[in-house]
Amino acid sequence: MDKNQFTGLFLIMLIMVGSFFLLKPSAEEVKKEQLRQHNDSLRRASITRASNAKPTANAAAAPTVDSAVLKGPFGGAISGTEQLITLENKDVRLKVSTHGGRIYSVELKNYKTFDKKPLILFDGPQNHFGIKLNAGGKSFNTDELYFTPTTPQPANGALTMRLNYSPTQYIDYVYNVGAEGFKVGFDVKPVGMDGVISSxxxxxxxxxxxxxxxxxxxxxxxxxxxxxxxxxxxxxxxxxxxxxxxxxxxxxxxxxxxxxxxxxxxxxxxxxxxxxxxxxxxxxxxxxxxxxxxxxxxxxxxxxxxxxxxxxxxxxxxxxxxxxxxxxxxxxxNLGWGPLKYINRFAVIPVFNFLRQFNWGYGLIILVLTILLKLVLFPLTYKSYLSMAKMRVLKPEMDEIKGKVGEDNPTLLQQEYMKLYRQAGVNPLGGCLPLLLQMPIVIAFFRFFPSLFELRGQSFLWMHDLSTYDALVTFAPLPLVGWNHISLMCLLMTISTLIITYFNNQTSGATGQMKYIGYISPLIFFGVLNSYPAGLNYYYFLANMITFLQQIFIRQLVDDKKIHAQIQDNKKKPEAKKKKGGFSAKLEEMMRQQQAQQSQQPKKK
Structure with a gap:
């Protein structure tokens, strides 16, 4: 053996000896391996016992491993492969997952999304349904464990998903659906788990x-x-x-x-x-x-x-x-707050359901509903118009008072106006009060139509879906307001409101700031209602048009000359015989006190 061979053999021996000491497992690793081999032998023994045992009514058909001899409580259910089992009836289709035993997805078979796709309420791993429990000193959530169906496929609308703990200890999730309907029965049934679950x-x-x-x-x-x-x-x-x-x-x-x-x-x-x-x-x-x-x-x-x-x-x-x-x-x-929900629940909904029995289109149903409502409110509309007509007849006299008193003393001017109202027997709020009485119904419809499921997917004229907006044009979202469209029906509603405002100003003789305030509200409503359902804007549009026709009809019944003659007769009556409303009396007294305070203040030089 020459020098080179000796050197090579020496290096090989050195490497082998070093590897033996460097790669030698630690005492902890040796114990883990021994424990693993021991558990494997217990597992094989447990499977043998389970396969030889007679199946009971409550046991699964397949041999079940006692989780306690594996990885602790629910050891056999900690890992597995997810499978989806379909449970359905005429109306719903459920997919139940073996991972967590939970409902993985829900599809409503007779409905579609707005873009005509299958309507699935939820699905995917971001949804969770599980029960937290403590077993064997450990905390578990059934959403993270694997269940086993007791039968390969659902039978008679029933499906049982089982979470095994041992052959005689388990938790069942029992699902039941009828032949039709939207309800799903769901029972959680622990069996033999009293000594396992701590609470x-x-x-x-x-x-x-x-x-x-x-x-x-x-x-x-x-x-x-x-x-x-x-x-x-x-x-x-x-x-x-x-x-x-x-x-x-x-x-x-x-x-x-x-x-x-x-x-x-x-x-x-x-x-x-x-x-x-x-x-x-x-x-x-x-x-x-x-x-x-x-x-x-x-x-x-x-x-x-x-x-x-x-x-x-x-x-x-x-x-x-x-x-x-x-x-x-x-x-x-959500039908609104306070009295609004009672108006919708006990008045609007029953009338709406009654009209549905005739199998009309929903555009026609809304039209008839609006006409019926306007007929019921016609006495208030007539009283409001009559009050505005009285104010229009009084306007020349009010202008005369304004010319005498001037605008420098608004308190005295209003006091003189109140005196004129009392003499003529006119309530300055007579035109507003009937409108205020109608407001709860108007606001009730504001909550009713957006919540009305029946309008979903229903078309009328150019409106493809009465439950959402009808876009005349679309564009990139505008800054601040965020609009990306203009609703045609909302635009028509706004125009009709502006027309009604114009004729109301003509009727009441409004001037100055009061004349233009009425034009601001419709523009604000346009900004609010542009993204609201077309069915709601359609109702407001119809209400405006019917109100306009009612005012034309009332105008034929109301004679300004007769109103003027009646006002003059009221002015001739003695003060003692004239009724003085509580609100008018308080308002006049308040103005009188304010005028007295102003007269006592020292004049500025």
Whole structure:
């Protein structure tokens, strides 16, 4: 052996010895490997026992591994492959995922999005539905575990997803749908889990990112938020216009249901036992194409059998449909505040549903509804016009008073005007009060039409969808206002309002600033209503046109000469026989006091 060979062999031995010490596993790694081999042997033994055991009525057909001998509690359900199982009826199609056992997506089969695509309320991994529980000293969420269907396919509208803990211990998610309808039965049934789950009161985490379904995402967001209903029958909701959250917690103030409400569709979770405590939240991610993200953390308790019974509602926000479901679901349709909701619920909706029975187009239904409303309000319209006519007849005398008193002393001028009104028997507010009495109905329709599901997708004339705006022209969004279109029906409504304002000024004889103030309001309304439903602007347009025709008719009945003669007769009556309204008396007394204070002030030199 020469020198070079010896050197080579020595280096090889050196490398082998060094590798032995450098790559030697640590004591901790040796223990882990021994534990792994031990668990593998236990797993094989457990599978053998399970395969030899006789199947029971509550056990799955496939052999189940006791999770306790694997990776701890629910060890066999920690990993798996996601599969989607379809459960459907005539109205809804659900896809239930083995990952979390949850409803992965909901499709309403008889409806389409604004662009004629399948209407899917939600889907995808950004949606969550799981129950938090503690087992074996560890915290779990069923949304992260893998379930197994007890049968390969749903049978008779029923599907059971099972979360295995051991062959005799598991949690079942039981889904049921009827032959038709929008309700889905959902029961959570723990079996043999009393000694495993540390508490019977659990927390249900429900979160959903709701898809854009309508043409105008800004309007859709404006009418979408989280609604909730308590045991006393009260319905409330989080803010519609901004991110909001609320904690509700007391045994005496349980919630019956929580709804992720969109503009025209809702996902509602109804608890038959009630939610003791709730944390609700809604937010808008402007980067996302979805309308809003909604979340609910709900404290749930079992019934006498140990189960947790629920019901889902996935369907339209149509008043009659929601009311038929029970549980006051129709109260999540926002019909306005205070008396407005009662006007809409007990007057407008019944009349609207009555007209629907004739199977007319919705353009004709709105026309007839407007005519009926204007007929009911005709006495107020007549009284308002008559009052404006009296003010017009008095205008020459008012101008004469103004010429004598001058404009330097407005308090004295108004005092003289009030004296003239009292002598003539004219109420200066007579033209405004009838209009104010009509305002609740006008505002009620402002809430009614945007919430009216029946208008969705219905066309009339050039308007392809009465539930959204009808764009005459579109353009890049304007700074500040954000408009990207001009609504033709809103434009016609504004023009008709300006025409009505012009004729009202002619009737009342308004001059100066009062003459032009009336022209500003229609322009403001145009800015507000440009993105509102064409059906609402169509109603306002019809109301203006009918009002205009009513005024032409009333003008034929009202004779200015007779009004002037009546005013002169009132002026001849003794003061004691003239009625003095409470408001007029207070106003006149206030002006008299103000005039006295001004007369006592020292004059400036």
């Amino acid at each position: 019977k009161e659990l927390t249900l985490n429900w979160a959903s990112s709701l898809h854009k379904l309508e043409k105008d995402i800004h309007m859709e967001r404006q009418y979408s938020t989280v609604y909730y209903h308590d045991v006393d029958g009260n319905v409330d909701y989080l803010s519609e216009g901004k991110d909001d959250s609320k904690a509700i917690g007391s045994d005496a103030k349980k919630l019956n249901w929580v709804s992720f409400k969109q503009h025209f569709f809702s996902s509602v979770l109804i608890s038959k036992n009630g939610y003791k405590r709730s944390n609700l939240a809604v937010s808008t991610d402007v980067v996302s194409s979805d309308i809003k993200q909604m979340k609910a953390d709900l404290a749930i308790s079992p019934d006498a059998s140990g189960a947790y019974p629920f019901e889902f509602y996935f369907g339209p926000n149509q008043f009659s449909v929601l009311k038929a479901q029970g549980n006051d679901l129709e109260k999540q349709i």
